[in-house]
Amino acid sequence: MADLKVDLCGVRLKNPVIAASGTFGFGKEFDEIYDIGVLGGVSTKGLTLEPRLGNPTPRIAEGRGVILNAVGLQNPGVEAFLRDDLAFLKSKNIAVIANVAGKTLEDYARICERLDGKVDMIELNISCPNVKCGGMAFGIRPESVEEVTRAAKASLRRTPLMVKLSPNVESIAVNALAAERGGADAVSLINTLTGMAVDLERRRPLLANVTGGVSGAGIKPIALRMVWEVCRAVSVPVVGMGGIACAEDALEFILAGAAAVQVGTANFTDTLAMPKIVSGMNEWLDGHGIRDVNELRAALIV
Amino acid sequence: MKELLAEVLHNEQIAPGIFAISLKLPEDVRVGCGQFLNLSVGDGGHLLRRPFAIMGYDKGSRVAVCCYQVKGEGTHILSRAKAGDALSCVLPLGNGFSLREEDKRVALVGGGVGVFPLLSVLRAFHESDKHFRSYMGFRSGEYADMFERYDRRSDYYACATDDGSLGAKGNAVQLFFGDFESAKPDVILSCGPTPMLRALKAGLAERGVHVPCYVSLEERMGCGIGACLVCVCKKSGREENVRVCKDGPVFEIGEVEL
Numbered sequence: 021m022a023d024l025k026v027d028l029c030g031v032r033l034k035n036p037v038i039a040a041s042g043t044f045g046f047g048k049e050f051d052e053i054y055d056i057g058v059l060g061g062v063s064t065k066g067l068t069l070e071p072r073l074g075n076p077t078p079r080i081a082e083g084r085g086v087i088l089n090a091v092g093l094q095n096p097g098v099e100a101f102l103r104d105d106l107a108f109l110k111s112k113n114i115a116v117i118a119n120v121a122g123k124t125l126e127d128y129a130r131i132c133e134r135l136d137g138k139v140d141m142i143e144l145n146i147s148c149p150n151v152k153c154g155g156m157a158f159g160i161r162p163e164s165v166e167e168v169t170r171a172a173k174a175s176l177r178r179t180p181l182m183v184k185l186s187p188n189v190e191s192i193a194v195n196a197l198a199a200e201r202g203g204a205d206a207v208s209l210i211n212t213l214t215g216m217a218v219d220l221e222r223r224r225p226l227l228a229n230v231t232g233g234v235s236g237a238g239i240k241p242i243a244l245r246m247v248w249e250v251c252r253a254v255s256v257p258v259v260g261m262g263g264i265a266c267a268e269d270a271l272e273f274i275l276a277g278a279a280a281v282q283v284g285t286a287n288f289t290d291t292l293a294m295p296k297i298v299s300g301m302n303e304w305l306d307g308h309g310i311r312d313v314n315e316l317r318a319a320l321i322v
Numbered sequence: 323m324k325e326l327l328a329e330v331l332h333n334e335q336i337a338p339g340i341f342a343i344s345l346k347l348p349e350d351v352r353v354g355c356g357q358f359l360n361l362s363v364g365d366g367g368h369l370l371r372r373p374f375a376i377m378g379y380d381k382g383s384r385v386a387v388c389c390y391q392v393k394g395e396g397t398h399i400l401s402r403a404k405a406g407d408a409l410s411c412v413l414p415l416g417n418g419f420s421l422r423e424e425d426k427r428v429a430l431v432g433g434g435v436g437v438f439p440l441l442s443v444l445r446a447f448h449e450s451d452k453h454f455r456s457y458m459g460f461r462s463g464e465y466a467d468m469f470e471r472y473d474r475r476s477d478y479y480a481c482a483t484d485d486g487s488l489g490a491k492g493n494a495v496q497l498f499f500g501d502f503e504s505a506k507p508d509v510i511l512s513c514g515p516t517p518m519l520r521a522l523k524a525g526l527a528e529r530g531v532h533v534p535c536y537v538s539l540e541e542r543m544g545c546g547i548g549a550c551l552v553c554v555c556k557k558s559g560r561e562e563n564v565r566v567c568k569d570g571p572v573f574e575i576g577e578v579e580l
Contacts, residue, residue, distance in 0.1 A: 045549035049568065052323050053412070053547070065551070073556075073563055078542045080552045082396065084367050089544065094551045094563060236369045288544050289362070289369045291325045291412055 022305035023312040024298070026060070028257050028279050029180045029205040031140050033060035033115050036274065036313060037298050040261055040284030041066055041119035041143060041184075042091065046105035047112065053291050058298055061115030063208075063282060064101065066145045067135075069127050071097040081217040081226035085238030087285055088217050090229035093121055098131050106138060117182070121145040125171040128158075137178040144172050144204075147186030147211035159186040159211075162198035169202025180205040182259065185250070188214050192246045193253035200254045208259035208282065209250060210243045236285040239263045244276055251277025251318060265293065267300025277318040323415065323547065324351060328361075330407040331385060333400075337468040340435065341401050342377075342389045345409065353379040355446035356418035356439050356511075356538055356572050359388065360546035361411045363400040372396055373543050373567070375439040375513075376414065377472065386413070389438045389468065415546055416571045419443050419511055419536060421452065428452050429507035430476075431498045431522060433459040433514025437469040439538045439571075440513055444475040453477050455505045457497040459518065463488030478505075495521045499529070510535040512575075520580045535575040541566040555579065 024035035038061040044050060047062050056062065074094025081088045096104070101118070109116045118139040122128035132142055146159035146168055158168040165183070173181050183199040185192055187210040196207050212233025217226040225231075243262020251258050260278030264270050265286040273281050286293035305313060328345035336342045345361075353376050360371040374388040392401050403409060419439070421428065428447075430440045437458050444454060456476040458469045462485045473479065480497045481489035490497060495518055498505070510533055512522055519537050526535060544552035548568025555566055556579040564570060564578065 043545065043550055045551070047549075049545070049547045049549040053325055073561060074551065074554070077552075077554060079554070080370070080542050080544050082368060082370050085369070087369050087544075089550075089552065091551055094554065285369055288371070288546075288550070290410060291545070291547065 022302050022310060024301060026280050026314060028115070028141070028259065031115050031180060033280060035060040035298050035301070036280035037270065037294055037301070038063055038115070038117065038259065038280055038282045039287065039294060040282035041145065043284040043287045046101065047109050048105070050287070050291065051112070054295050057112045057114060058295050059114050060280060061117050061140070062109060063117040063119050063143050064105070064109070065095050066093045066119045066121040067095055067098045067101050067131060068093060068121050069098060069131055071095065071100065076228040078226065078228055081232065083217055083234070083238070086234050086236040087288070088215050088227060088232035088234050089212070090227045090232035092229065098134050102134065102138065115140040117141040117143050119143045119145050119184070120172070125168055128168055129171045129175045132172045133175040135179065136176050139179060142172065142176060142179055142181050143208060144169065144181060144183045147184055159195070160189055162194050165195045166198040166202040169199045169204050173203035182206040182208050184211055185209040186211050187242065187246055193249045196250040196254045200256050204256060206257045206259060207250060207254060208261065210246050210262045213239060213242065235263070237263045237265050240269060244272060247273055247278055248276040248320070264297070265289065267297045267304050270297050270301060271304060271316060274313065274316050275318070275320045277320070279317065323412065324349070325410065325412050327408050327410050328386070330403050330405055330409060332405060333403045336389065336471065337465045339392045340389060340465070340468050341392065342387060343400070343403065345386045345388070345411065347384040347386060350381060350384055351414055353386065353414045354418040354420070355442040357414040357416050358571065359386065359411045359413035360415060360543065361388070361400070362409050363396045364403055364407060364409045365399045368396045368399065370396070370544065371411070371546060372400065373415070373546055375442060375538070377438045377441050378445050389435065391435045412546055415567060417569070419538070419572050421447065421509065425509040426452055427506055427508045428454050429498060429505050429510045430454060430456045431494050431510060431512040431514070432456070432469070433494050433518040434461065434465070436514030436538070440511060441469065441472045443511060444473055448475055455501065455507070456480070457494045457501065459483070459492070459494035459497070459514070460488070461485070493518060493521070495525055498522070499525050507533055509533065512536070513538040516580055519575070523575050523580060526575070536572050537575050538571045539566050539573065539578070540571070543567050
């Protein structure tokens with residue numbers, strides 16, 4: 021049994037496998053299928069100040085090796101999360117990462133204030149491509165990445181801040197540096213790539229929102245490249261994601277420099293994807309005589 | 323709710339573009355009528371599973387039967403699955419239909435592939451004392467067999483087709499209201515295309531019918547278990563969504579916006 025424990029800016033994870041925001045709700049449904057206590061952490065559905073209904077349906081479509089979603093941040097709001105969902109997640113003995121989405125700088129600051137000291141980490145969602153106001157708007161220009169990070173950081177005294185970066189930008193490494201300057205304790209990437217799918221026969225887009233976020237196995241090479249670039253640019257820990265579907269995928273991101281990984285779309289393809297990745301990591305490391313997963317981190321030979 | 327690797331026993335065309343697939347499960351599950359499974363198409367390139375109503379489940383042999391329409395690439399690939407292939411699936415999912423003891427007279431109103439969840443009701447209550455009246459609509463006569471070949475239980479059955487090639491020209495909702503006085507249902511169960519469900523809802527309202535009516539909805543799904551909030555539907559008169567996969571797929575017809 022290899023040692024899978026990792027440290028993410030002071031947050032200790034029993035293994036580097038975290039459920040990606042938006043694919044896992046608040047964990048209750050997946051826990052009906054397996055004990056989610058086997059995971060390193062869960063990043064919650066994006067939380068806003070007030071409840072949000074999200075976009076019209078259809079909210080999902082498929083391409084080859086990828087999916088597209090445009091859920092539009094449907095969530096019950098931060099207060100309902102604190103009241104109804106937090107205790108359950110905490111009871112599972114996993115790192116609880118609250119994903120936070122706002123329309124204004126003030127929103128981000130207020131939500132963070134409500135969550136400070138109550139969760140293990142905040143993940144700032146400044147890269148959701150599916151909502152018109154806010155979210156993504158903060159995630160594009162490095163100046164606004166820095167500004168929103170600073171605003172969130174100012175209302176967090178006890179909880180570390182991770183900033184989730186958009187790949188739909190000129191340079192993700194430049195934005196990662198901006199987040200670091202703004203006070204981010206970690207960065208996570210990549211959020212989905214903006215894309216589109218159409219129904220040729222009906223001459224209509226497949227998503228009601230017309231465009232959506234592309235994720236899944238097909239985007240892995242892009243995500244891996246971006247994670248590698250960001251890991252070389254910043255000194256804060258990096259959480260890598262984008263198309264991870266098996267233990268080998270996850271270990272590749274760690275090899276590129278990620279401290280931990282998130283798994284999203286693979287949860288739809290196989291509800292047991294994450295526990296399989298955890299056990300598969302163990303097997304791979306054992307099979308290669310590696311005792312600690314951290315030995316593999318940033319060990320890519322270029 | 324379990325993640326299982328099922329073995330394909332049969333996968334055959336039963337009507338133009340409509341297939342029936344039999345899946346042998348490695349362990350027993352409890353399946354209620356109107357529940358569904360989320361099935362991998364098995365090629366690795368399609369990351370989403372396809373949700374299908376479980377038309378029948380035999381506890382003894384652990385075989386589940388689902389019927390599906392080939393609509394796009396994913397279902398086309400599924401239609402090529404052969405006996406012996408292994409497909410992963412999650413089941414049982416959703417709330418399903420439930421009938422109260424006092425629901426003696428049951429009206430089933432189905433259209434197209436919506437007949438399959440209703441067939442699961444007929445199978446589940448095979449040995450009950452309930453009186454079933456089935457009104458089914460199809461695009462044309464060649465599709466009617468997808469209901470008739472499996473129905474051993476309807477006390478009354480009428481079919482309509484869009485083109486009039488079999489039964490009455492029209493739809494299942496017209497058949498149902500035409501027979502309403504003799505049917506006197508205690509409960510109405512329905513599944514079919516959204517325009518059909520809307521017509522049913524409007525018809526009930528126009529006639530002032532207050533018989534409980536439950537509809538099974540279809541929506542494109544992500545996880546299928548209630549976590550991703552992809553397959554939602556609006557609650558009537560409220561700023562609130564319900565999840566088709568977890569809170570449904572069966573809803574009281576007045577509860578949701580169609």
